[in-house]
Amino acid sequence: MTGTPLVAGNARVKDTRKLSRRSVRTERRLFLADGPKAVAEALALPGCVVEVFATPQATEQHAGLVDGAPVWTLVDDRALASLSDSVTPAGVVAVCRHLDVPLEEALSGTPRLVAVCADVRDPGNAGTVLRTADAAGADAVVLAGSSVDAYNPKTVRATVGSLFHLPVALAPDPDAAVAAARGAGLQVLAADGDGEVDLFAADDLLARPTAWLLGNEAHGLPADLAASADHRVRIPIRGRAESLNLATAAAVCLYASARAQRVS
Template identity: 40%
Template sequence: MPRTLRITTRNATFQQWQALLGNRNKRHQAGEFLVQGVRPVSLAVEHGWEIRALLTSDAPGMSKWARELIETSGAPRVLLAADLMAELGEKDDETPELLAVVGMPADDPTRISVRPKLLVVVFDRPTTPGNVGTLIRSADAFGAAGVIVTGHAADPYDPRAVRASTGSLFALPVVRLPSHREVVAWAGALGVPVQIVGTDERGPVDIAEHDLTGPTVLAVGNETHGLSTAWREACDQMVRIPITGAASSLNAASAATVALYEAARQRRPG
């Protein structure tokens, strides 16, 4: 069994974990983040992420799932007072049974596996953590090899993003890069021709009319302003998603989901 530490007061260690919830700088200085929820915690362990600590409540009783996860992960176990666990769990109605402190991987695009039909999604300067998590979830669902977040953007390791991804953050590489330049350089060095396709409501080509079957980087813009001018210039083609009704545009994560579905549809055998 892994070693166990007990915390019953808001000591320095607890305060450090509490800061991971709402302080982006603290997360990145420590190189770790807090994971909430049965599925996200399970997937973090299953996919071999660095589990720095598993936090459990000192309340009596423990499920089979929690016992097995503690035993198989080999991570240090921390027993927290129930009120402290509830605080870190951020739910008013229940105390979580298990939380995980997880190390961040490097922001290195070589973590993304190069496949014959490579599909990578870029989210440029997203402002909402929930949208980042939703896009990651969709990318996982429709077979993308990875997600790249560029520019000054919402943090993929924000608890709201992690929850919205429902654990998909741990199933495929998510990399943060400063700008389009690093993405273009990475794509150009892969040794295969990669097209960069941007989405825009005023794009000249309907997305269903554009060939997405080859190696593709699919770029989606900021929720308010769309893709930056630099990103538009870097794209080989801009495509639109036709919509009707009173809506003026789609939510960025929704647009990415539609585009990912279209790419998956075109790539379907037969």
């Protein structure tokens, strides 16, 4: 970590900036983690970080991170801003290796709680589901079908570091994800506003090892996919709200399972 900070027009900075595109992230199996919290969590995971870019001011503020980085590169404010999609960049961005694992690996062992997101498109929702699954003690998260890229900068930011805490699998076929979950000894519960099971009256069911199947923000789960679950579970709406958004529904369902499993 020596020399003059790199500027936005520097070839290395410009090449790294290409990771803002999903196609480049996929090809290189690399992504950007923005902010000191995400960088700290990435550095705590052996072999995850390739390089850290930081402004001199951020380097001084977060000096405790420097020794853990394989490469720490100084950049000026404009160069750092070009690598960040945050409105107010925090001054430090890490280039990280992809973290997703094969579906079979994510479901290995004896999992008790898994979230399977089918066609979840909003990066903030996907990141929040992952963060909530981590907080609830889930064993893995599966992004199935045409779900948003796990490494979208907004998704990564919304996980607030949880992306680095638990296995994430990418499954192009939601039906295959359901079959794999069942093969791992998990019952599959579909979160469905028209479900036949009331979440508040399902403690015996919730105490079992479970994969929660969560659908698209606008359209929910396709009828055939919901029907493939062992049960369709509805969250009671006691007030006048039409529904809950995806991230909130996921939190309610995951924590209901976590509570029931703890006391069973």
